[in-house]
Amino acid sequence: MMMNKSDVQSEVLFQQEFAIRGGDFVNAGESSCKIRNTLREIGIDSDVIRRIAIAAYEAEMNVVMYAENGVMSISVYREEILLTIDDKGPGIEDIDLAMQPGYSTATEEMREMGFGAGMGLPNMKKNADRFKIMSELGKGTRLEIRILLDDKNG
Numbered sequence: 001m002m003m004n005k006s007d008v009q010s011e012v013l014f015q016q017e018f019a020i021r022g023g024d025f026v027n028a029g030e031s032s033c034k035i036r037n038t039l040r041e042i043g044i045d046s047d048v049i050r051r052i053a054i055a056a057y058e059a060e061m062n063v064v065m066y067a068e069n070g071v072m073s074i075s076v077y078r079e080e081i082l083l084t085i086d087d088k089g090p091g092i093e094d095i096d097l098a099m100q101p102g103y104s105t106a107t108e109e110m111r112e113m114g115f116g117a118g119m120g121l122p123n124m125k126k127n128a129d130r131f132k133i134m135s136e137l138g139k140g141t142r143l144e145i146r147i148l149l150d151d152k153n154g
Helices: 006-007 028-040 048-067 108-112 122-127
Strands: 011-021 068-077 078-088 130-136 142-147
Touching: 006 011, 011 048, 028 048, 028 068, 048 068, 048 078, 048 142, 068 130, 122 130, 122 142
Parallel strands: none
Antiparallel strands: 011 068, 068 078, 078 142, 130 142
C-alpha cells in the first residue's frame, strides 16, 4: 500500500466511532452530543466544535430518519477534523436536488416530530470546509465532512 503525503503528515490524535440505528428517534442526537463533549474535553476551539456538532447532528438525524443503520466516525488530526457517516439505506436518488435548501423526502410523521425541513444536507455543507457525498441507490450513502483546524488547536 502506498502512502501519500497527507497520510504521512496526518497522525490521528483522536478517533471514535458510533453506531446509529435507523428509526431510533429516542436516542437520536446522542452520538453528536458525545462528539461535542469529547471535543470540548480535548480542547478544540468552540467555533470548530459548534460546526462539527451541527454537521454531526444533521448527519445522525438523516441516518435515523432514512437508513436502516449507519456508523458515524470522527477522527481528529493536527490539521483537521474528519467526520464520516456511512449508512445502509435507500441511497439518494438526486444528490443535486437533495442539496437544495428546503427539499425533503421526510414523511408526514417525521414532519410532525419537527424533522424534515430539508436543511440537513445544506447545513452540513455550510458548516464544512470540505464536504463530499457519495450515494448508491439501494445500498446507502457516505458523507465526508472536513473542518480545518488553525494553530489554536494544535
